[in-house]
Amino acid sequence: MMSNEGSLSPESVLSQLKSNNITHVVWLPDSETNWLYLLMKNEPSIELVPVSREGQAFSVAAGLATGGKKPVILIQNTGLLESGDSLRGWGIGLKTPVVMMIGYRGWTRHGKNAFHDVAKFTEPFLIAMGINYYLVENDGDIDRITYAFEEADENKKPVAVLVGDEYSSWN
Amino acid sequence: MIDTLEMLKIFKNHRGNSVVIPGRGGKHWVTLTDNQSRDVPLGDPAMGGHASYAFGLALAIPNETVVLFDSEGDLLMNTGALATIADLAPKNFYHFLLDNECYATTGGQPVPNAQKVDYTGLAKSMGYGSTYFIDNLEDFDQKIAEILNQEGPVFIHLKINPEIENVPINQRVRWQNRTWDQVLSDIKSELSVK
Numbered sequence: 001m002m003s004n005e006g007s008l009s010p011e012s013v014l015s016q017l018k019s020n021n022i023t024h025v026v027w028l029p030d031s032e033t034n035w036l037y038l039l040m041k042n043e044p045s046i047e048l049v050p051v052s053r054e055g056q057a058f059s060v061a062a063g064l065a066t067g068g069k070k071p072v073i074l075i076q077n078t079g080l081l082e083s084g085d086s087l088r089g090w091g092i093g094l095k096t097p098v099v100m101m102i103g104y105r106g107w108t109r110h111g112k113n114a115f116h117d118v119a120k121f122t123e124p125f126l127i128a129m130g131i132n133y134y135l136v137e138n139d140g141d142i143d144r145i146t147y148a149f150e151e152a153d154e155n156k157k158p159v160a161v162l163v164g165d166e167y168s169s170w171n
Numbered sequence: 172m173i174d175t176l177e178m179l180k181i182f183k184n185h186r187g188n189s190v191v192i193p194g195r196g197g198k199h200w201v202t203l204t205d206n207q208s209r210d211v212p213l214g215d216p217a218m219g220g221h222a223s224y225a226f227g228l229a230l231a232i233p234n235e236t237v238v239l240f241d242s243e244g245d246l247l248m249n250t251g252a253l254a255t256i257a258d259l260a261p262k263n264f265y266h267f268l269l270d271n272e273c274y275a276t277t278g279g280q281p282v283p284n285a286q287k288v289d290y291t292g293l294a295k296s297m298g299y300g301s302t303y304f305i306d307n308l309e310d311f312d313q314k315i316a317e318i319l320n321q322e323g324p325v326f327i328h329l330k331i332n333p334e335i336e337n338v339p340i341n342q343r344v345r346w347q348n349r350t351w352d353q354v355l356s357d358i359k360s361e362l363s364v365k
Contacts, residue, residue: 024230049230050258051223052251059220060255063227066211066355068364071227089217090224094351 008138008165010036013101014043016145023069024049026057030076030103033163054079055086058158061098062090073100077122077162087129087158095156099148104164109137126160133160172332173308175269179203181308182238185315189236190358192225195269196240198346208361211354214347219248222266226256229264229323232362236263236319243270243290244282250293256324257298264323266294271333279335294326306330 013036017025025040026049027033040046049064051057054075061071075083080102090096106119126133132151134144145161152159176199183203190209193200197212204210211228213221225239246252246268256264272285282288291304301321305311311329318325336343349357359365 026227047230047259049227049255051255053249055217055219056223056249056252056255059217059223060227062216062220063224063229064231065227066224066358066364067228067231068359068362069231085217086220089215090220093216094213094355 006138008136008142008163010039012139012142013145014039016142017072018043018045020146020149021070022046022072024061024064024071025074026051026060026064026071027074028052028054028057028076028079030079030105033074033103036074053082055083057100058083058086058090058096058098062094062096065096065098066094071098073098073158075100076103077105078116078118080160081118081121081125084125084129087131091158092129092131096158097152097156098158099145099152099161100158101145101161101163104135104162107162107164109164122162131158131160133162135162135164137164172306172330173311175199175331175334176203177308178311178329178331179240181312181315185319186238187236187319189238189265189319190228190232190362192221192228192237192239194221194240194245195242195275200240201346201348207349208357211358212347212349213351213354216351218245221245222252222256223249225266226252226259226261226264229261230259233261233263235362236265237261238265238267238319240267240269243268243272243288244274246290247282247288253294253297253299253326257294260298260300260324262322262324265319265325265327266299266323267327267329269329269331271331273333273335275333275335278337279333290328291326294328299324299326301325303327304330 024047057073064071106116148159192211229237273279291302295302
């Protein structure tokens with residue numbers, strides 16, 4: 001496994017998904033995840049489920065979980081905002097133990113949301129929905145993904161991982 | 172136009188061992204079913220998600236037949252779900268659409284372009300290999316065996332009579348006889364899912 005604490009490598013993320021026995025990745029592409037997509041496409045233990053709007057991801061994940069599978073949702077924070085009612089009903093309401101990995105568009109550790117205004121709404125949205133979240137910026141944070149899976153399973157509810165690495169190593 | 176209760180009575184004879192997500196047909200189905208543990212009557216966790224939920228369940232249990240009774244108002248909220256379903260094309264998925272041309276539970280207001288949307292054409296163009304349009308009970312009775320005896324995903328557009336509700340929500344009698352927790356616990360137990 002490639003390890004680089006200065007950036008977040010898609011190999012490290014895929015390794016986390018595999019070690020947490022993920023069966024399906026329900027996803028809508030964003031600018032953070034193309035390299036991860038290429039890796040996942042070649043990973044036989046994971047089935048990719050492409051959706052056309054992020055809210056759809058939560059109901060797909062709920063169905064998969066009902067049937068005994070372990071999905072992860074891979075979307076961008078813009079789409080998270082669109083997903084509010086679906087997250088409420090299909091995620092929180094049905095107690096779906098799913099991790100959503102969310103591209104944190106517009107976020108920088110310096111506090112400047114220079115690229116996109118959606119960053120300033122992201123954490124307040126999660127807090128309002130009662131969703132706990134972990135920030136992952138580089139490979140040094142990678143274990144937080146496992147923490148999120150453990151928390152989702154234990155509490156039977158969605159947990160978020162904010163991927164704060166846009167415009168660097170994932171592209 | 173088809174009466175939903177009468178249609179479900181016919182379907183019941185063909186249900187076999189399938190997992191049934193009755194969707195907007197739930198209030199009738201719970202009075203008819205003789206295999207409750209394989210039913211997933213969720214009511215409306217969040218409108219727009221029934222097709223995706225049933226699809227996800229079908230993907231998870233490929234050796235079980237999964238039948239959904241969706242509604243046109245629900246599908247219109249997330250029409251793109253049809254493309255996802257057709258893309259992965261679960262062979263065990265049967266997608267019935269109950270089209271009453273209106274939002275019956277909110278008083279019967281028409282859905283957009285209510286009488287003209289060609290849902291069968293929509294499903295076909297999204298990639299469903301097999302589609303049906305049925306607007307009377309006799310045709311449903313005649314075709315239901317053929318529908319369920321072929322590989323999915325199959326899309327069946329049913330024109331149904333609206334059953335409009337105008338009573339305020341807090342005065343309506345709940346048709347659900349199990350909580351979401353009970354429904355999910357029962358189906359997981361039935362499917363031997365932890």
